[in-house]
Amino acid sequence: MTGDLGPWTENSRRGMVQDRPWTALWRSRDLIWYFAVRDVKLRYRQAVLGAIWVLAQPVASVVVFTLVFSRLAGVSSQGVPYPVFALVGMVSWTYFSTSVTAGGQVLVANASLVSKVYFPRMAAPAAALLSPGVDLAVSLVLVEIATVVYGVGPTWRLLAAPLWLLLMVATALGAAFWLSALNVRYRDVQHAVGPVLQVLLFASPVAYAATALSGWQELLYAVNPMVGVIGLGRWSFLGTPWPGWQLLVSVVSAGVLLASGAAYFNRAQRSFADVI
Amino acid sequence: MDRIEFDRVSKRYPLGEQRTAREAIVAGARALTRRRRAEPQEIWSLRDVSFTVADGESVGIVGRNGAGKSTILKVMTGITAPTSGVSRTRGRVAALLEVGTGFHPELTGRENVYLNGAILGMSRRDIGRAFDDIVEFSGVRRFLDTPVKRYSSGMSLRLAFAVAAHLEPDVLVVDEVLAVGDAEFQRKCLGRMEQAEREGRTLVFVSHDLDTLSSLCRRSLWMEAGTVRAEGASSDIVRDYLTSGLSSPDASRALVRSGPLQVLDVRVRAAGRGAEAALLRDDPIEIDVDFDLAEAVPGLDLAVYVTTRTGVRVLDVTATDGGPVSFPAGRQRARISVPPILNVGTFAVGVWFGTPQHGMLDEPAAATFTLHGSDRGRPERVLVYDLPVDISRLD
Numbered sequence: 035m036t037g038d039l040g041p042w043t044e045n046s047r048r049g050m051v052q053d054r055p056w057t058a059l060w061r062s063r064d065l066i067w068y069f070a071v072r073d074v075k076l077r078y079r080q081a082v083l084g085a086i087w088v089l090a091q092p093v094a095s096v097v098v099f100t101l102v103f104s105r106l107a108g109v110s111s112q113g114v115p116y117p118v119f120a121l122v123g124m125v126s127w128t129y130f131s132t133s134v135t136a137g138g139q140v141l142v143a144n145a146s147l148v149s150k151v152y153f154p155r156m157a158a159p160a161a162a163l164l165s166p167g168v169d170l171a172v173s174l175v176l177v178e179i180a181t182v183v184y185g186v187g188p189t190w191r192l193l194a195a196p197l198w199l200l201l202m203v204a205t206a207l208g209a210a211f212w213l214s215a216l217n218v219r220y221r222d223v224q225h226a227v228g229p230v231l232q233v234l235l236f237a238s239p240v241a242y243a244a245t246a247l248s249g250w251q252e253l254l255y256a257v258n259p260m261v262g263v264i265g266l267g268r269w270s271f272l273g274t275p276w277p278g279w280q281l282l283v284s285v286v287s288a289g290v291l292l293a294s295g296a297a298y299f300n301r302a303q304r305s306f307a308d309v310i
Numbered sequence: 311m312d313r314i315e316f317d318r319v320s321k322r323y324p325l326g327e328q329r330t331a332r333e334a335i336v337a338g339a340r341a342l343t344r345r346r347r348a349e350p351q352e353i354w355s356l357r358d359v360s361f362t363v364a365d366g367e368s369v370g371i372v373g374r375n376g377a378g379k380s381t382i383l384k385v386m387t388g389i390t391a392p393t394s395g396v397s398r399t400r401g402r403v404a405a406l407l408e409v410g411t412g413f414h415p416e417l418t419g420r421e422n423v424y425l426n427g428a429i430l431g432m433s434r435r436d437i438g439r440a441f442d443d444i445v446e447f448s449g450v451r452r453f454l455d456t457p458v459k460r461y462s463s464g465m466s467l468r469l470a471f472a473v474a475a476h477l478e479p480d481v482l483v484v485d486e487v488l489a490v491g492d493a494e495f496q497r498k499c500l501g502r503m504e505q506a507e508r509e510g511r512t513l514v515f516v517s518h519d520l521d522t523l524s525s526l527c528r529r530s531l532w533m534e535a536g537t538v539r540a541e542g543a544s545s546d547i548v549r550d551y552l553t554s555g556l557s558s559p560d561a562s563r564a565l566v567r568s569g570p571l572q573v574l575d576v577r578v579r580a581a582g583r584g585a586e587a588a589l590l591r592d593d594p595i596e597i598d599v600d601f602d603l604a605e606a607v608p609g610l611d612l613a614v615y616v617t618t619r620t621g622v623r624v625l626d627v628t629a630t631d632g633g634p635v636s637f638p639a640g641r642q643r644a645r646i647s648v649p650p651i652l653n654v655g656t657f658a659v660g661v662w663f664g665t666p667q668h669g670m671l672d673e674p675a676a677a678t679f680t681l682h683g684s685d686r687g688r689p690e691r692v693l694v695y696d697l698p699v700d701i702s703r704l705d
């Protein structure tokens with residue numbers, strides 16, 4: 035007679051045993067949804083002009099990039115008009131940096147929740163990636179309009195856009211797992227996120243093409259997963275050349291980032307409530 | 311069949327760890343250059359705690375501030391991992407450790423119900439099904455689409471408790487939630503917990519309200535300094551706990567502390583006599599609470615209450631009963647003079663400090679005292695108060 039009370043859930047030195055990372059994430063999908071709904075509502079409730087602000091940042095950056103990189107420096111844009119070329123890069127980058135910034139702070143921002151309630155902890159950084167998705171959706175409408183205006187799309191390659199999204203979200207989630215868990219332990223990590231992202235912006239092919247390097251350097255460069263993300267995005271939206279080996283390197287790199295981030299997060303979470 | 315098992319659970323909290331990466335790097339570099347590492351300080355919040363709770367049983371946990379009660383609940387619910395040992399639970403565990411955690415002031419009542427339900431582990435469908443009951447229980451239907459920041463604190467408390475009360479878990483873990491809210495609210499909460507008990511749910515209840523605790527829970531654990539000091543029928547445990555007093559082995563140390571507040575001493579003596587004199591039933595008595603405030607706390611209030619050995623509260627006075635009071639920073643004494651109205655017997659003095667929003671400290675057995683003498687043949691009565699008996703004809 036042990037059957038009808040169900041299986042034991044154990045909490046030991048290793049934390050709650052039920053926390054196998056990906057199943058926990060799946061089981062907490064409703065919580066992730068409500069966290070995301072909260073974030074979206076809070077962001078847009080008081081901003082009637084919300085959609086306009088969403089577009090202002092990438093558009094302004096594209097204008098500046100067009101003047102500086104295209105007109106002054108004469109950067110190559112792989113055979114498509116520079117403004118749409120930079121726009122796809124900037125839209126990808128904006129999603130990535132917003133998600134990583136929000137995801138990195140999410141546990142500390144919800145400190146009282148973490149110390150007072152048990153919920154699958156991974157739900158918090160995962161949810162932080164959803165609300166920037168609203169901005170992304172609005173931006174993608176602009177991207178499509180721009181490709182039509184510049185006469186470079188859409189083509190059948192647009193069907194590959196979900197893969198671009200998947201790779202981008204995996205990269206952001208891996209970074210958010212690392213940063214949110216590190217941030218609980220070492221509170222000064224969050225000060226480093228902004229400057230590092232700033233450097234990373236110029237180390238990613240947002241304003242220029244990833245093919246500016248050659249041979250092994252080009253592949254080494256693609257260890258930054260955003261190289262593959264942006265390359266794949268431009269191929270899908272604009273029809274620039276297929277990113278090839280660079281994409282493969284980026285996919286592997288993003289996979290390593292995500293798996294190691296999940297593993298670190300899963301190990302660190304047992305002490306979140308104690309140190310937060 | 312057991313619902314909950316604690317198997318030699320210990321929990322250590324580190325003190326003085328590096329809080330930033332910069333500090334950690336500096337400390338790491340020092341550790342390299344110096345051979346001996348400074349031993350990190352630590353406190354053991356639980357040490358080798360073992361107990362079981364059967365399915366459908368209600369168990370209370372009593373103990374002083376810092377005895378490890380809250381840590382037991384945090385380990386039981388999975389908020390924190392034990393340092394060693396294992397805690398096991400079966401079925402859905404819902405915890406009410408603090409009402410309203412996760413409520414967001416900018417969201418409406420309706421939105422907060424869904425968010426909070428999800429945080430407490432309900433699925434979207436569960437919440438949808440329970441939604442009307444939650445709203446009914448909370449009594450805030452008219453304000454459902456108003457942001458919670460416009461609610462009175464009582465309203466948001468009712469709504470928050472309503473969500474938690476409708477989780478329908480197999481194990482309900484409740485920590486001191488009855489300490490907040492008005493009498494009507496407390497009655498409702500209690501009713502809901504009794505209902506959960508009748509429905510055969512397992513209940514783990516931590517409270518300083520020992521009367522409620524012993525009426526709700528048949529069995530109790532008495533925690534002291536991270537270990538189970540005693541375990542048994544609630545009535546026995548409550549009586550032993552209340553008569554244990556705060557006999558701190560080291561008189562120079564504060565009895566209890568919480569944030570900027572230290573309670574230094576709680577004494578009961580016959581008015582105008584030395585501390586050694588025995589208390590007689592006919593003596594007016596004085597209760598002195600000596601405490602030290604590191605800083606002034608706005609809105610601070612002090613309550614002193616007297617309970618019988620079974621936890622029934624006979625007296626409860628607060629400093630603000632007579633009007634606003636402000637406590638300066640520093641050492642001070644609060645004195646309550648009690649006229650000779652208590653019958654012979656042993657009583658416990660409880661001390662509570664807090665603000666209307668936030669209870670800082672509640673120590674139901676801060677001191678005990680025994681009144682000696684004759685009870686005029688009526689030992690059952692607690693109060694001795696002569697009331698005239700008027701006799702008049704009915705026809």
